[in-house]
Amino acid sequence: MAEQDGNVEVDLIRKASSGDIGAFEQIFLKYKKRIYNYCLRMAGNHETAKEATQDIFIRVFKGLKSLRDEKLFGIWIMRIASNHIKDVISKKKHELKLFIDKREYTNNSMEDYNSSLENHISPDDNPEEKLIVNENKRILLTCLSEINQNYREILILHYIEEIKIEDLSEITGLPEGTIKSRLSRGRAQMAEKFKYYQNKEGNQ
């Protein structure tokens, strides 16, 4: 079954590569969720994530001819996404440093996170429990947005996008040992920040 899926995909990629937009739409439908959510967690806001996702797919379409092995499409597209979103973030940071009051930015991204959290709540939850879960998730997303970008990327790809460590190594071009140590450091930073925020909220 998986093999068949793979063959269908290879077929679609070949068609898209020769200019078939319909085939490319199928590819888009298959990967959009992964790419969009990756961008969202990396950039921290919906607007940037949407724009980045569009640009990534346009880049992918233009670059399809240079893809040697269609079976590696999944890794290749994540590599493009990873490079692109890092570009976008560093440009944003540059703008930020030059012109924008930093507080304004963090407030915006917090609001984004908060609004995104509303989607997480399911109506049947016990309200008190819901509040705690909600609160923890908010803190978690804040922590995630604050840790080192390189660690954040690996954590997102491994735990949210569920990409295996060996594939991560292909995507990032880093050895598996580095990926693992980034996972560890990212997790340590998350734990530290999470404790800090929990204590802070608890004292208020």
Place this chain on the structure above:
Amino acid sequence: MNCRRALKKINPYLSDALNAEETRKLQSHLSSCRRCNGEFEYLKNINNMISNIDLEEEPEGMWDAIRNEIMIEQKHPKRSSLSDALANLNIYFASFTFSKHVAAAFGVLAFILLLAGGFLYWNQTRSLSTSDGGEYMEEYMAASMNDPLSDRIALNFIIAKAEEQK
């Protein structure tokens, strides 16, 4: 394995970075040490929470934007490299969007430079025309146009003037 070592190994263990021997030692320590096991559970919970961040629905309209861009690209398949380079430059300069702050800063800077320049010019002409050196230069410039000996003449003029003052 003691607690100090175990606490260091917990995080790599969760990243699948320990070998079989280390894994076995850590596991046996965790099963006997409540404090270390607590730390282990805490970090594992962080993993779980990150894994449980739901994937969000992506916004509408992304495909339309992508398709439009691709169609444009296909209609004009070969852009010259120059226009590509210009497009890149555009993107580069787009990040330098001039905010009001920057415009104001440039305005103030230009004004200050203008004032400073004006002051320097005024100061210089004033000092030249009041000091003997200035007078000498003026005489020299005027006279040298037609008299090769103007240097001497100007000097004499100044000496005469100085003696007069005495």
